Amino acid sequence: MIEVKNLTKQYGAKKAVDNISFTVNDGEILGFLGPNGAGKSTTMNILTGYISSTDGEVLINGIDILDNPTAAKKEIGYLPEIPPLYPDMSVKEYLNFVYDLKKCRIPREAHIDDVCKLVKITDVYNRLIKHLSKGYRQRVGMAQALIGNPKILILDEPTVGLDPKQILDIRNLIKRLGKKHTVILSSHILSEIQAVCDRIVIINKGEIVADDTTENLTKAVSDDLRYTARIDGPREEVIKLIKGIRGVEDVTAEMEREPGIYDYEIEVAENSDIRRDLFKRLAERNWYMLGLRSNEMTLEDIFLKITMGSDVKVGAKPVDEKTQRELMEQVSGAVMAADAVSRMKISDGSEETESESDGGEE
Ligand code: ADP
Ligand code: MG
Numbered sequence: 497m498i499e500v501k502n503l504t505k506q507y508g509a510k511k512a513v514d515n516i517s518f519t520v521n522d523g524e525i526l527g528f529l530g531p532n533g534a535g536k537s538t539t540m541n542i543l544t545g546y547i548s549s550t551d552g553e554v555l556i557n558g559i560d561i562l563d564n565p566t567a568a569k570k571e572i573g574y575l576p577e578i579p580p581l582y583p584d585m586s587v588k589e590y591l592n593f594v595y596d597l598k599k600c601r602i603p604r605e606a607h608i609d610d611v612c613k614l615v616k617i618t619d620v621y622n623r624l625i626k627h628l629s630k631g632y633r634q635r636v637g638m639a640q641a642l643i644g645n646p647k648i649l650i651l652d653e654p655t656v657g658l659d660p661k662q663i664l665d666i667r668n669l670i671k672r673l674g675k676k677h678t679v680i681l682s683s684h685i686l687s688e689i690q691a692v693c694d695r696i697v698i699i700n701k702g703e704i705v706a707d708d709t710t711e712n713l714t715k716a717v718s719d720d721l722r723y724t725a726r727i728d729g730p731r732e733e734v735i736k737l738i739k740g741i742r743g744v745e746d747v748t749a750e751m752e753r754e755p756g757i758y759d760y761e762i763e764v765a766e767n768s769d770i771r772r773d774l775f776k777r778l779a780e781r782n783w784y785m786l787g788l789r790s791n792e793m794t795l796e797d798i799f800l801k802i803t804m805g806s807d808v809k810v811g812a813k814p815v816d817e818k819t820q821r822e823l824m825e826q827v828s829g830a831v832m833a834a835d836a837v838s839r840m841k842i843s844d845g846s847e848e849t850e851s852e853s854d855g856g857e858e
Contacts, residue, residue, distance in 0.1 A: 497522055498543065498648065498678070503552035505538050512538040514702040515552070522647075525674040527693030527710070528682040529799065535702040536682040537577050540652045543680070544574040556648065570598075573646035573677075577653050579637030583626035587617060587636055590625060594640045602645060611642045615669060631662030638669065649679045655688060667692055686799050698799065722791040723762040725774060729783030731758055737777055743768025757786065 498520040505513040513535040520526045530536050541547045543554055545565045554561045556568040582590055591608050600607065612618045615635040620628055625636060634654060641649055651670065655663045670681060670692050683689050689696055689710075696713055698706040706713060727734050731749055738747045743764045751759040764770055771788060778785050 497555075497557055498680070499553075499555040500539075500543070501553040501555075503539065503542060503554065504550045505535070505542060505547075506550040511702050513542070513549075516699070516702070516704045517552075518697050518704060518707055520648075520678060520680055522678050523674075524695055525670070525679045525681065525693045527689030527696040528680055528699065529684070529686065529689045529696055530682075530699035531684055533701075534684075534699045536684075536699060537652055539699070540574075540650055540680070540682060541576070544572055544650055545569050546574075546576070570644070571647050573641030573644070573649045575637045575641045575649070575651045575654055577656070579634065580640070581625050581633060581636060584624065586624050587612075587621050587628075587639075590636065591639055591643060594643045598644045600644045607645075608643070611639050614642065614672070615639045616665075629662075631658055631665060634658060634662070634666060635669070638666075638673075642673075647678060649673060649677045651679065651681045653682055653684070655683070655685075663688075721764050721766070721768070723764065723770065724787075724789055724791060725760045725762060725785060726753060726757060726787035727760055727778060727783060727785055728757045729778065729781065731756075733781075734758070734760065734778075734783060737781065738762055738774065741770050741773045741777065743770050 500519070501517050503513055503516050504511065516535075516539065528536055528539070538547070542549045543556075543561070545561045545568060548562065556571050559568040559571070561568045582593070585593065588608075591611070592604070595604060595608060609618075612621060615638045617632060617635050617639060620632055625633060628636065638651075638654070641651070654670070655666050658666065667688070670679060673679060674692070681689070681692060693710055695709050696706065697704055725738075735747050735749060738744055738760060744762060745765055746763040747760055749758040749760045751761075753759055762770065762774075771790075774788070775785060
């Protein structure tokens with residue numbers, strides 16, 4: 497368990513972290529989400545004892561990181577934003593070096609072998625780190641965090657700079673690790689956090705603006721559900737048909753996609769799932785449904801709402817116009833990058849999805 501109480505970090509006149517408190521329970525995968533410069537790395541560096549705080553307290557399984565750093569650090573595996581790799585060492589040399597540095601007591605060969613198997617770097621074990629691809633290097637970074645079997649893993653933006661396939665591999669790995677470890681994972685990419693984490697803490701300008709389960713955060717704003725259905729059929733009659741379905745509150749069809757084929761925007765009451773009814777009734781009339789999607793609020797929407805200060809009941813704080821613009825730019829960039837990934841299959845971590853197609857080399 498990690499307890500963060502009233503943590504503040506001041507760099508000169510600048511408050512990078514401003515009186516934040518949160519708790520991470522055993523076995524949880526916590527997403528630490530925030531735009532660039534929000535204070536994620538600063539917080540993680542304090543949690544892991546790399547830098548000191550200006551004020552506040554961090555307890556790792558009850559041990560104060562400042563009072564007893566050696567004992568507290570034993571519980572933590574840390575993958576910093578820039579992994580501390582030595583390019584001229586082989587993976588083997590490096591992991592043995594980390595093993596010594598951590599004064600690890602677990603039988604050496606078996607332990608290092610286990611860790612390599614877990615993060616899938618056994619095939620590059622004797623290669624120099626500088627000859628590895630970015631994806632493999634990141635996994636070597638994960639391996640060093642796992643040496644010594646720490647209960648807690650703290651991973652700072654572990655997928656930055658990776659390609660979509662490598663991102664997926666790391667995500668699946670984190671999910672696997674989450675079964676045996678308590679994990680804090682930071683990211684500025686929302687879909688990343690959504691795909692992996694049970695709970696989310698959102699930080700903006702050094703302050704926590706939301707702290708809840710992924711499910712609750714999504715629920716908080718997704719109660720007005722909308723569907724978009726692309727239907728091939730006579731427009732006025734289709735509208736009448738849809739309006740007759742229980743739970744439908746409003747239908748509009750302004751978007752003609754192909755001659756006679758419209759996108760019908762359907763608003764429904766809370767907890768109304770109209771999909772089956774809609775399909776059946778259209779089929780009865782021999783009209784064709786060419787597409788259907790629900791426009792549930794995504795975490796992207798939520799994140800924007802929260803950081804831009806719209807009326808959301810999770811602790812929203814208004815921000816100025818310049819910040820809004822910056823956030824918009826960051827988020828839209830992140831969304832585009834994440835979009836490619838979210839279209840790929842995400843496994844529950846139990847099955848094999850990782851291929852070694854990048855061969856480990858640059
Ligand atoms: P994030 O990881 O969320 O991108 P950081 O924790 O790296 O954010 O940074 C938070 C804020 O603190 C930023 O405004 C950053 O410029 C500032 N900052 C970080 N490290 C230092 C430092 N060593 N000296 C001065 N300012 C810093
Ligand atoms: Mg950072």
